[in-house]
Amino acid sequence: MNRTEISEYGEFGLIKHLTEKIKLQNPSSVKGVGDDAAVLDYKDKQVLVTTDLLLEGIHFDLTYTPLKHLGYKSAVVNFSDIYAMNGQPKQMTVSLGVSKRFTVEDLEEIYAGINLACEKYGVDLVGGDTSASLTGLIISITCIGEGEKDKIVYRNGAKPNDLICVSGDLGSAYMGLQLLEREKVVFSGQQENVQPDFEGKEYILQRQLKPEARKDIVDALHKKGIVPTAMMDISDGLSSELIHICSQSNTGCRIYEDKIPINYEAAVMAEELNMNLVTAALNGGEDYELLFTVSLDDYDKIVTMEGIGIIGHITKPELGLCLVGREGEEIALKAQGWNSLK
Numbered sequence: 001m002n003r004t005e006i007s008e009y010g011e012f013g014l015i016k017h018l019t020e021k022i023k024l025q026n027p028s029s030v031k032g033v034g035d036d037a038a039v040l041d042y043k044d045k046q047v048l049v050t051t052d053l054l055l056e057g058i059h060f061d062l063t064y065t066p067l068k069h070l071g072y073k074s075a076v077v078n079f080s081d082i083y084a085m086n087g088q089p090k091q092m093t094v095s096l097g098v099s100k101r102f103t104v105e106d107l108e109e110i111y112a113g114i115n116l117a118c119e120k121y122g123v124d125l126v127g128g129d130t131s132a133s134l135t136g137l138i139i140s141i142t143c144i145g146e147g148e149k150d151k152i153v154y155r156n157g158a159k160p161n162d163l164i165c166v167s168g169d170l171g172s173a174y175m176g177l178q179l180l181e182r183e184k185v186v187f188s189g190q191q192e193n194v195q196p197d198f199e200g201k202e203y204i205l206q207r208q209l210k211p212e213a214r215k216d217i218v219d220a221l222h223k224k225g226i227v228p229t230a231m232m233d234i235s236d237g238l239s240s241e242l243i244h245i246c247s248q249s250n251t252g253c254r255i256y257e258d259k260i261p262i263n264y265e266a267a268v269m270a271e272e273l274n275m276n277l278v279t280a281a282l283n284g285g286e287d288y289e290l291l292f293t294v295s296l297d298d299y300d301k302i303v304t305m306e307g308i309g310i311i312g313h314i315t316k317p318e319l320g321l322c323l324v325g326r327e328g329e330e331i332a333l334k335a336q337g338w339n340s341l342k
Contacts, residue, residue: 004104022115022125026090028146029124038126040091045146050081056136064180067106069209070139071113077235078143079121080213080288084233085154086221087147089121094128097138110139121215151227153292158230158249162293162314165228167217167307169261170238171277174284175269176201176208182273203265211288217307218290224301231292237283240335241291243321252319253333255312257326282323282333 024032031039040047054060054074062070075092082089094114098107107130118125123143183196198205214233221228230249232241238260246253260281270277293314294302302308312324322330 002105024124024126025122026124028090029126032091032124032126033128038091038093040126040144042146046149046152048082048085048087048145048147048152049142050078050145051140051142052078052081054139054141056138061180061184062137063184065209067109068113068116071110071115072117072210073113074110074139074141075114075117075123075143076121076211076213077288078141079117079123079215080211080233080235082143082145083213083215083218084231084290085145085147085152086218086228086231087145087152088215088218089123089143089145091124091126091144092118093126093142095138095140096128096130097133097135097140098130099133099136102137121213153228153231154248155230155232155245156248157228158245158251158293158314159295160251160314160316161296162229163296163299163302163310164242164253164255164291164293164312164314165302165308165310166234166238166261166289166291167214167309168287168289169263169266170234170287170289171270171281171284172204172207172263172266173211173286173288174208174280175266175273175275176204176206177284177286178273178275179204179269180208201265201269203263204269208286211286213288214290220305220307224305226294226298226301228292228294231290234287234289234291235285236335237285238287238291239282239333240285243333243335245291245293246314246317246321249314250317252315252317253312253321254315254319254324254330255322255333256324259309259311261309261311278323 022033028040028042030041056062060070078092079089114125179201187196230245232245234241242253257278260278262277262281267277270280302310321333323333324330
């Protein structure tokens with residue numbers, strides 16, 4: 001494989017090389033890459049903006065993360081934030097910090113993943129920046145979306161007796177990460193032609209390396225005429241996100257252990273690693289599923305929707321935030337999330 005040094009292109013040549021095939025898809029994208037700033041026109045819609053910063057060694061490990069997958073995931077996790085507001089992502093900017101060990105071909109792989117995500121979700125790449133880095137790979141993505149004023153969903157709208165719902169299944173991405181970390185340790189120092197065995201674990205690996213944003217759920221809720229009272233995407237784990245919603249809504253909650261949706265592959269992996277599966281589902285994170293609350297009046301609509309599970313209900317704040325175990329015992333929910341001081 002050819003290895004082209006970034007210096008051969010220069011800054012402007014590199015930007016042109018990476019972005020020359022970009023085509024704008026959305027009417028709100030007036031001007032994209034190629035000027036001092038992008039120009040957007042949202043007319044009567046409200047504008048949603050979110051940013052994520054991803055650092056090599058903190059948020060991803062290039063030992064087992066393909067660059068194309070990394071580009072795709074970097075874009076999708078930002079789209080997920082916009083969907084969590086009941087909006088639609090429309091534009092994004094990408095800024096990269098790259099060290100000398102990366103080549104033009106490496107950046108092409110990252111951009112291939114980003115462009116694939118943009119194509120799938122109908123998002124325009126309208127700008128960004130590239131800089132040298134002394135500390136490995138840095139990816140900063142800002143996503144801009146739109147939402148109707150009366151349908152944007154915040155974290156602070158949950159009310160007592162609202163139903164707590166989640167899309168998909170939880171804990172799979174975390175178990176995929178544990179599998180990758182285990183194989184990294186096992187095969188470090190082994191011969192190069194020795195390959196890890198991931199047979200039967202494809203689903204949890206995909207959930208970790210190539211997650212999807214739940215546009216389908218947002219669209220399905222819209223078709224049913226359901227506007228959630230509060231919503232978040234699950235990036236830090238169910239427990240942490242539920243605490244955010246209840247804290248900002250000034251409520252308590254009860255969720256039920258036997259209602260938490262868990263995939264079979266994740267369960268098998270947890271057993272192999274002797275890990276508590278419910279803990280993985282509560283605190284694992286990176287699922288990028290949607291956690292939301294709906295009015296009890298919407299029960300008949302929500303209960304028939306495929307891919308959505310009702311896992312509990314909102315209570316008065318004085319009742320606290322608890323997981324109800326299979327024997328009826330109540331366990332206080334605790335936030336794990338990310339601690340920068342560790």
